[in-house]
Amino acid sequence: MQAEIITIGDEILIGQIVDTNSAYIGKTLNSIGVSVYQITSIQDDKQHILKALAEAEVNADIIILTGGLGPTKDDITKHTICDYFNYVLVRDAAVTKNIQRIWNDFIKKPIQQMNLDQALVPSKAKVLMNLVGSAPGIWIEKGEKVFISMPGVPFEMKALMQEEVLPKLKIKYKRPFIKHKTFLTYGMGESVLATIIEDWEDNLPNNIKLAYLPNLGKVRLRLSGKGFDEKALDNDIEKQVEALLPLIKDVFTGFEEDGDLEVLIAKQLTNQNKTLSIAESCTGGKLAETFTQHSGASTYFKGGIVTYATQTKIDVLGVSEEIINKYSVVSAQVAEAMATQCVKLYNTDFAIATTGNAGPTKGDEKAGVGTVYIALATKKDVFSQKFELGNNRTRVINKAVNKALELLQKEIFKN
């Protein structure tokens, strides 16, 4: 059972947008046992689309297209599909109704003919009703194969995947189970890791595959397996998990499938009925945002302060000017004072503080680019740690956020 994803749009090829749709489609297909053979991003060009369709039909059982279904002249996917299958466009009454409903209820402006024309669908195609947009999805079966076309707007595509595509694929095809288990490790290069686990890796059974995913001081080790007997597959993977864990226990921080680190922390804080606040300098709001992007944050996260200018560390957060003058603004003492003040101001059980120089210029700070101090305070205690995080601004900020999460995780999981 193989799928090919074809994303259509010049904006992808010129790098104007990052194609996030494919990752979403790949992940959700995997979750129902469908493997993705290939992702192909192509131009809004009839010949190119026809060529991609023909090649995908050879490679895959399920061909999923996104993009090019809008109402404007640059949208040619629908017409090209008609050419490919020798279909014509016919007006669909249910889609017309759906479009009129969206215009009446939400857009509340006069409807245009070109919007109504989005109800034109390839004859013999099944319509996948798009309840959140005017471009319907299209489902065309050809022998044992199926061609699916969806709009490229991410939230419309996601709704169609969940409501229409996945349920229909589940009915149509007998699918194996695909399981992944990803070990998050920290602080050891992939080559050292590989040496440590070499014997284990060499003896992996044929149905379990290992992949190394290194990035920014972290290496993810992913075990992947496929099989029709779910229980046996789970057992096979679990056996390898138990064999691998002791080998990497010093650098293991968790399983990716359990959720992002901030999600694990959020769960733990919620369970412990503990609260968190954050004082940020070099991370500039990103640490707070890392938590608040997830729903339920208000249960444990009371708030944060971004003290970007030094004076605001004094005026708003109440860090003593003396400490700043004595130790400089990027120092363990200032980080600890920020965290301690934050606990007091927000009256929380934990506070995290970051102060550092994210670069790219050294500015008038004594600390070099990449030097970051992270402090963690409780109502009784405070400690901090110094990090050297390189000289690329984005990476320094991202690494500092990761380090802060790790410090916090260690602290709350020991309680």
Place this chain on the structure above:
Amino acid sequence: MQAEIITIGDEILIGQIVDTNSAYIGKTLNSIGVSVYQITSIQDDKQHILKALAEAEVNADIIILTGGLGPTKDDITKHTICDYFNYVLVRDAAVTKNIQRIWNDFIKKPIQQMNLDQALVPSKAKVLMNLVGSAPGIWIEKGEKVFISMPGVPFEMKALMQEEVLPKLKIKYKRPFIKHKTFLTYGMGESVLATIIEDWEDNLPNNIKLAYLPNLGKVRLRLSGKGFDEKALDNDIEKQVEALLPLIKDVFTGFEEDGDLEVLIAKQLTNQNKTLSIAESCTGGKLAETFTQHSGASTYFKGGIVTYATQTKIDVLGVSEEIINKYSVVSAQVAEAMATQCVKLYNTDFAIATTGNAGPTKGDEKAGVGTVYIALATKKDVFSQKFELGNNRTRVINKAVNKALELLQKEIFKN
């Protein structure tokens, strides 16, 4: 002059990572006049890589591969390239030296044989020296075509593109100029826009292409052109810009190529020598992070407060409890009080405040999911605006950030 990008890695196909490399490569190739014909993401599988190489050689002049160059067993790109070209792996002395330098200067741990073996490169390939990682890039010419292989770690790939690939491509090929000009519009659907600009669009010259990119209440209109005479091309595009602008002036907010909205605002604030602070509730730090992700933020951004819990709006920001009780926490009055207090606390020229319900649950707030108030305060004045931003948490937060940026832009550009 066409390129094909091949990204290798099961992690892309299973949706474990989003492929950001392709967008970066596409954009930088465009900047030197190279069009991307297709992006193909494939598995870590020898036969699949060989097939993709063969197809790309037919389609494109420049074939760029990323991924699969690490030291571990799942990395097979280098071996497969040898198979494709009938080369063998030979040890490169300069790469060996580079790897030893990296280990001595940065890793400071014993070097492994598998790291040293990253100096094995396909015979007859030119090495593209990777100064920030141990996997070298590879450059292989075959007739007029060139095959380039780079590691998949984004910052290593980017360094190689800038230092090696782009300069070498510029020398090897005569390239046209590719120019894009993207109009950012707000508040009008693409179908209405299309109707308004229909006559103009129908009369576009053949060398200028128009694309509609709708997303979250915004539509981007991109003009793209290609030609060997840069001045003529610039003129052609400029002529169309001048013709289009008056038609869309009510919804036009700027050109994407001038940078992101926060970058424009940052420039303007810096030029005006004005300062900014931010008080966030529902946006949870994302607005502050939007500014601080860019270097130079410390020039105008003094800091921000995330008052997630209602009590912290009172305790930390100093919003009066009376106002909150009278109007509820998601209200114009509270947004305005937050902004006013923020101006005072941080002593800035402008402060932006957000309060709203990002969902997904209504919680104990009176406001429905998606209701957001955004206020803008100066030292003398404050005003706010109410928005209904739908019921998806991520989209509510992102739209609120966009709205806040637009309010701020309007305010500072009128000065």
